[in-house]
Amino acid sequence: MLYRYVSVHQRCFGRFTTSLTHLPLKKPSRPYAQTTSKPNLPAWPTRRKIGLRALKIANFIFAVHLFATYAARPSYMWGPSMLPTFSGTDEIVLEWMLTYRLSLNSLARGDIITLDSPIAPGRLICKRIIGLPGDTICVDPTGQLAPSTEHVIIPKGHIWISGDNAEASRDSRMYGPVPVDLVKGRIVARIWPPRKWAAFPSGGGMTDLGSSSQ
């Protein structure tokens, strides 16, 4: 009778998945046929192999992290500032970053973007782009934070952002145009809850008056 070391994982998931997650164990020093008296126990993986396995797991974690930083990721959405569009409670959205990291020219009016908060460094906020560089913007049409006659021209390299829910949003009406480099990515879809699934195309929710009048 032969005794072999079999891990719990190998017992449960069989040979195929085990070969993916576990590196092959060290071969027994002698073939089974030569064992006569005592059972042949294959050796445990060497320290070197355990170390390599740990490094590979770390490498995989780094790859996932970099993908989530530079390409795309699901994000948890919370807060009342985008209220008609997002309910402000448990929602998960898909954030697309790759093209915005590569070139910021792909921004359009009406895009829902995520950006680093200009007033709280390190905090990610979600707003809608209202104006691009060179646009003339009415600071606050409601007249709450500024007189409704006040207009500004957005300087080069800046954008004007605003939450959909003006009542509960701290945005450009309060702190003015923000540098475009604070933008991290665009929200492309809501993926949770499934019955409220929605895609947000670039420039959606905004009518371009300039082109429609021509």
Place this chain on the structure above:
Amino acid sequence: MSSTFSYFSGAFKKSWAVLYWLPTGYFFGTQFYHVKAISGRSMQPTLNPDSSTPRDVALFSRFAVHTLQDYGRDDIVTFRSPENPSRILIKRIIGVEGDTVKTLPPYPDKEVDVPQGHVWVEGDEHFVSDDSNRFGPIPAGLIESKLTMLIWPLNRFGRLKPQVEVDTKPWDRDTINEQRRQETRHARVTTKTS
């Protein structure tokens, strides 16, 4: 051709190994520390003191800014220009949120209160520097990394000079100049606590 790039040849195995470990390399090379050459005269005489010699090379810490949030007055930081996102600038933080800074000529107002979450940055050489005196206070979220140490030239290798104590009387000319510059810098800033 097939012998060079076939699956079992050494070239393929090596390039695959490089590709496989790329995430680890990229992560440590960008998210923790990175090495960069500094161009331009805006930080003279602290960096690139002599324009005729090769450029200074420095080690920048991203970890200190993004994870530890450890940056403040007198730190030298890099950030994307608020006017042109493709340009990376290197300047010194003069004032943080809540400070009142006396501005220099191109800025329209005499004094400015640095708003919440913003910093006031300036180059050490005001005449050739595009800094907050031109574009106003910048959001701290724009800051990418902080200068940790100089790598090149070798005679200035290591950390930049530590801050000079106000009470001590230095005798060396460089230190005296550094102390004077620091005093003029600090005299223009009224901090929130004082």
